[in-house]
Amino acid sequence: MSTNKTYTVPTYAAFGWLTFSTFLAVFGPLLPVESFRTIHGDFLDAKPFTAGHWFGVDSNGYDIFSGIINGARLSLFVAFITVGIGGFIGSLLGITAAYYRGRYDSIVNTAFNVVLAVPNLVLALALVAVLATNVDINEAVPTWRRLATLMISLTVVIIPILGRIARASALTWSGREFVVAARSMGMRDRHIIWRHIVPNVLPVLIAVGFLAVGVVIIAEASLSLLGVGIPDGASWGGMIARGRNDLEYNPHALYFPIIALALTVISTNHLGDVLRGRLDRREARL
Amino acid sequence: MAGSGYAHLRDSDDVVLALRDIVVEFRVGGGRVVNAVSRISIDVRRGETLAIVGESGCGKTTLGKAILQLPAPNTGQVMFEGTDLTKLPKEQLRSARTAIQMVFQDPISSLDPRMTVGEIVGEPLWIWGRGSEADREAKVRELLNNVGLDPELVLHRRSYEFSGGQCQRISIARSLALEPRMLICDEPVSALDVSIQAQILNLLQDMKDRYGLTMVFISHDLAVVKAVSNRIMVMYLGKICEVGSPDAIYSKPAHHYTSALLDSVPVPDPAYQRNNVALQGEPPSPVAPPTGCRFRTRCPAASPLCAAEEPLLREVAPDQFVACHHPRL
Amino acid sequence: MNTILSIAAMNIKFVTPRGLLEAVHEVSLDIPVGSSVGIVGESGSGKTVLSRAAMGLLSGSTVRREGKVVFDGKELTTMTREQVRNEFGTGMAMIFQDPMTALNPVRRVGTQIAESLRIRLGMSKKAAVVRTIELLSLVQIPDPQAMLRKFPYQLSGGMRQRVMIAIAISCSPKLLFADEPTTALDVTVQSQILQLLSDLRRELKMSMVLVTHDLGVVAGNTDYVAVMYAGEIVEQAPTSELFANMKMPYTEALLKSIPTIHMQSGKRLAVIEGRLPDPTSRLQGCSFAPRCPYVQPKCTAEHPPLVNAGNDHLYRCWFPLGQTIARKQ
Numbered sequence: 001m002s003t004n005k006t007y008t009v010p011t012y013a014a015f016g017w018l019t020f021s022t023f024l025a026v027f028g029p030l031l032p033v034e035s036f037r038t039i040h041g042d043f044l045d046a047k048p049f050t051a052g053h054w055f056g057v058d059s060n061g062y063d064i065f066s067g068i069i070n071g072a073r074l075s076l077f078v079a080f081i082t083v084g085i086g087g088f089i090g091s092l093l094g095i096t097a098a099y100y101r102g103r104y105d106s107i108v109n110t111a112f113n114v115v116l117a118v119p120n121l122v123l124a125l126a127l128v129a130v131l132a133t134n135v136d137i138n139e140a141v142p143t144w145r146r147l148a149t150l151m152i153s154l155t156v157v158i159i160p161i162l163g164r165i166a167r168a169s170a171l172t173w174s175g176r177e178f179v180v181a182a183r184s185m186g187m188r189d190r191h192i193i194w195r196h197i198v199p200n201v202l203p204v205l206i207a208v209g210f211l212a213v214g215v216v217i218i219a220e221a222s223l224s225l226l227g228v229g230i231p232d233g234a235s236w237g238g239m240i241a242r243g244r245n246d247l248e249y250n251p252h253a254l255y256f257p258i259i260a261l262a263l264t265v266i267s268t269n270h271l272g273d274v275l276r277g278r279l280d281r282r283e284a285r286l
Numbered sequence: 287m288a289g290s291g292y293a294h295l296r297d298s299d300d301v302v303l304a305l306r307d308i309v310v311e312f313r314v315g316g317g318r319v320v321n322a323v324s325r326i327s328i329d330v331r332r333g334e335t336l337a338i339v340g341e342s343g344c345g346k347t348t349l350g351k352a353i354l355q356l357p358a359p360n361t362g363q364v365m366f367e368g369t370d371l372t373k374l375p376k377e378q379l380r381s382a383r384t385a386i387q388m389v390f391q392d393p394i395s396s397l398d399p400r401m402t403v404g405e406i407v408g409e410p411l412w413i414w415g416r417g418s419e420a421d422r423e424a425k426v427r428e429l430l431n432n433v434g435l436d437p438e439l440v441l442h443r444r445s446y447e448f449s450g451g452q453c454q455r456i457s458i459a460r461s462l463a464l465e466p467r468m469l470i471c472d473e474p475v476s477a478l479d480v481s482i483q484a485q486i487l488n489l490l491q492d493m494k495d496r497y498g499l500t501m502v503f504i505s506h507d508l509a510v511v512k513a514v515s516n517r518i519m520v521m522y523l524g525k526i527c528e529v530g531s532p533d534a535i536y537s538k539p540a541h542h543y544t545s546a547l548l549d550s551v552p553v554p555d556p557a558y559q560r561n562n563v564a565l566q567g568e569p570p571s572p573v574a575p576p577t578g579c580r581f582r583t584r585c586p587a588a589s590p591l592c593a594a595e596e597p598l599l600r601e602v603a604p605d606q607f608v609a610c611h612h613p614r615l
Numbered sequence: 616m617n618t619i620l621s622i623a624a625m626n627i628k629f630v631t632p633r634g635l636l637e638a639v640h641e642v643s644l645d646i647p648v649g650s651s652v653g654i655v656g657e658s659g660s661g662k663t664v665l666s667r668a669a670m671g672l673l674s675g676s677t678v679r680r681e682g683k684v685v686f687d688g689k690e691l692t693t694m695t696r697e698q699v700r701n702e703f704g705t706g707m708a709m710i711f712q713d714p715m716t717a718l719n720p721v722r723r724v725g726t727q728i729a730e731s732l733r734i735r736l737g738m739s740k741k742a743a744v745v746r747t748i749e750l751l752s753l754v755q756i757p758d759p760q761a762m763l764r765k766f767p768y769q770l771s772g773g774m775r776q777r778v779m780i781a782i783a784i785s786c787s788p789k790l791l792f793a794d795e796p797t798t799a800l801d802v803t804v805q806s807q808i809l810q811l812l813s814d815l816r817r818e819l820k821m822s823m824v825l826v827t828h829d830l831g832v833v834a835g836n837t838d839y840v841a842v843m844y845a846g847e848i849v850e851q852a853p854t855s856e857l858f859a860n861m862k863m864p865y866t867e868a869l870l871k872s873i874p875t876i877h878m879q880s881g882k883r884l885a886v887i888e889g890r891l892p893d894p895t896s897r898l899q900g901c902s903f904a905p906r907c908p909y910v911q912p913k914c915t916a917e918h919p920p921l922v923n924a925g926n927d928h929l930y931r932c933w934f935p936l937g938q939t940i941a942r943k944q
Contacts, residue, residue, distance in 0.1 A: 176395045176398075177391075177392055177396035178395065178396050178397055178398045178406075180388070180396075181390065181396055181460070181461075183356055184356060184386070185383070185384065185387070185409065185410040185460075185463075186381060186383050186384050186410075186413055186464075187409075187413045188413075191413070196398050199400050200398070200400060341804070342772065342801050343771070449658065449659075479657045480828055480829045480830070480869070480872060480873050480874075481657050481872045481886075481887050482657070483872070483874060484872040484873075484874065484885065485886045487874065487884055488883050488886060506802055507802050507874075508802075508876055509802075509873075509875050512874060512875070512878060512880050513874055513878060513881070513882065513884050514880075515880065516880075516881075532880045533880070536876055536880075546803065547803060548876055549806075550802045550803045550805065550806035550807075551802055551831075551875070552802070552806065552829065552835070553831060553834065553835070553875070554830045554831040554834045554858070554873050554875070555834055555858060556834045556854045556858050557855065557858075558835065565803050565806075565807075566807070567757065568771055568773060568804070
């Protein structure tokens with residue numbers, strides 16, 4: 001294949017950044033960095049490049065560097081889990097709908113369209129509002145429940161996005177004659193889906209999955225700004241939400257989470273595009 | 287339409303496949319219905335090759351797939367070796383199908399691009415758990431050898447590395463893996479170069495002899511069909527026009543449509559003069575087929591009778607049946 | 616005789632990971648004004664690459680091209696891409712095997728044709744619509760008025776090809792390239808389209824290059840034929856001379872492998888054994904020698920030159936057919 005172009009610098013950069021932040025997310029707690037919960041009273045509002053606090057300290061006394069590392073864990077954790085679960089459910093629905101067609105397909109497809117018609121954020125917000133409130137308003141909602149609710153809401157956002165891609169791709173593959181051939185040989189439907197359709201749909205899903213990670217990170221951050229993000233405001237979005245309050249006195253508390261967030265979303269989008277481009281070129285040869 | 291009718295059906299013990307009043311309809315948007323196959327009855331004897339010939343959209347492929355119940359016909363019987371496939375429960379149908387296999391038109395689309403040739407040809411054996419892994423590989427090698435491919439060279443490569451003709455050989459090897467008794471070939475050579483067509487046609491003949499197959503051969507080209515078939519059925523808009531032996535049909539076609547099809551085959555001789563005007567226009571929509579004889583809108587011999595009444599198949603010469611009010615004979 | 620297109624000493628190589636792939640080797644071909652020339656060969660013979668190069672459509676970092684193409688007195692090979700582009704439509708036009716990919720699926724047929732008229736000929740909107748209807752009737756589309764509002768997916772393959780032809784002739788080109796224009800079509804539609812092309816050629820005084828793998832298509836529709844094998848022209852002659860007096864064993868083999876309605880049923884078809892030689896390494900002798908039934912020691916040792924047999928008949932063979940030379944069969 002002469003089309004196998006070597007990767008460009010931005011691709012390496014994007015890959016490098018995602019690897020790095022994933023590393024921070026996984027091994028963050030093991031690094032010789034103080035807990036992000038430690039309050040540094042002496043360094044309140046310290047500017048960046050202060051010795052010991054290279055990213056500075058916010059007005060509550062939290063070290064921003066520790067916050068970024070901890071935030072990577074939460075933001076990426078939420079993003080990958082929701083895209084993973086949402087992608088699984090979405091592609092299961094999408095692929096089976098495309099394969100079996102008929103009534104089941106129209107129901108699934110309509111459901112996808114209905115969910116997609118509501119803007120992501122509004123949908124997530126509505127779900128959080130419904131699921132994460134107590135009947136007794138005096139009783140606080142436990143953190144785990146708020147986190148679970150948030151992730152469920154984001155998953156619901158992801159399901160139709162990936163589901164529709166999976167359905168469209170599976171639809172073209174189910175029309176191929178090798179699927180008819182497999183049926184005529186007496187292959188069971190679930191084997192046909194598993195052996196012939198899933199492997200062909202998967203690469204597209206992975207490429208779009210990267211884009212979806214970006215969507216989720218942004219959605220979570222936006223929810224944080226609205227005050228219903230990951231509890232305790234420890235994600236990157238949460239840091240931005242907190243820092244917003246004293247933008248005038250301590251703007252650097254915002255810079256770093258914003259940069260981290262932007263780099264991550266740009267990287268996932270870029271990698272998604274690169275993967276898609278490679279796939280398109282490969283499909284063109286088939 | 288040509289027409290319906292049962293005059294051409296044969297009553298003998300060696301009829302392997304008997305289709306009776308097959309109807310296949312598809313719903314298209316707006317509540318309209320495409321009459322892809324309208325009450326077709328035909329039978330195939332053991333060891334025979336039935337060619338189904340007609341233009342795109344005449345329902346020939348749909349009829350071929352209806353034999354395998356992919357999808358099943360809306361109404362009608364598909365009697366294969368005495369069993370009506372349309373009445374079989376799902377599990378029994380699954381195993382009954384293995385006796386009938388299919389070779390498709392598009393050699394590229396009929397092979398999974400992600401699988402190696404070994405996996406593709408071995409897949410039917412894997413599905414049915416035939417033999418051990420080693421047995422299966424030996425069988426795959428044998429099959430590849432039989433279709434003229436070198437197992438050593440092709441076993442671990444993927445389909446997109448091969449030419450159309452080679453892909454069609456792989457596809458034929460796969461269709462023979464379960465040792466079927468009947469092979470349905472859906473335009474197996476129309477996507478290939480002329481020079482390769484002959485190779486594949488010969489290969490199919492060889493495989494038919496070697497495995498004792500009964501064949502249904504679907505094509506739009508009467509020339510391609512000539513070499514391989516014992517019986518010809520010409521279809522137009524979901525109906526039978528003419529059925530009979532190749533000798534009769536090629537030398538004196540009785541239906542005006544058959545004769546038009548024969549005339550449009552390109553002749554590799556610059557001095558050749560066509561004796562008839564080529565068939566004009568295209569078939570009307572199968573959503574609203576013409577009344578009476580479906581071919582009448584393009585037929586040079588059409589009369590008011592053709593619009594009023596559907597012609598039934600009747601014998602015009604020994605083993606030659608035609609559905610036409612004004613046959614050429 | 617005036618030539619509309621002249622290809623001289625054309626060599627085309629592609630840079631691939633496996634090395635230089637020689638697609639076209641030392642090809643010279645003249646297309647006389649007003650004539651129809653067929654380029655015949657199997658997939659991989661270089662016929663499509665040659666025709667693309669002749670239209671100046673072949674460029675890119677992986678292409679190595681030598682030789683000269685003169686179209687209508689202008690040398691295409693030294694022109695810029697912009698200048699070559701200007702030749703399209705008014706100078707030359709082309710139609711492809713698959714008209715679906717050449718038409719925009721989401722725009723109406725009428726808009727697509729009218730748009731090309733407005734852009735290339737600077738017509739007013741009204742004039743363009745009038746001319747579009749004229750063109751559609753010229754390509755014998757029934758009810759051109761209704762056709763204007765249709766989308767490509769609503770048309771049959773034959774109708775789409777007619778629309779493509781309408782677009783191709785919209786700016787009255789002097790030369791029409793038809794690359795396998797009927798390969799994807801039914802035989803009945805094929806004969807209609809070929810008839811249409813010859814009618815249009817006479818009516819519009821166009822020259823035409825017909826690229827095909829089928830000698831049968833070439834027979835009734837061209838004045839000259841060039842047969843290509845492994846990137847070279849192996850035989851070239853006026854069509855009637857070629858069919859009456861074949862010199863090259865390859866051409867004969869190609870002709871014999873065509874299934875016809877006149878062959879005996881149940882008989883094996885003649886085939887060309889083996890396959891095309893590897894294009895990354897040119898053979899020392901004749902490239903057809905490994906598959907030739909009449910091969911002699913000299914054939915594998917020396918590459919045969921293109922010889923003129925008189926009557927405009929060129930061939931590339933040491934032991935041409937029709938000469939009394941002892942051949943071992």
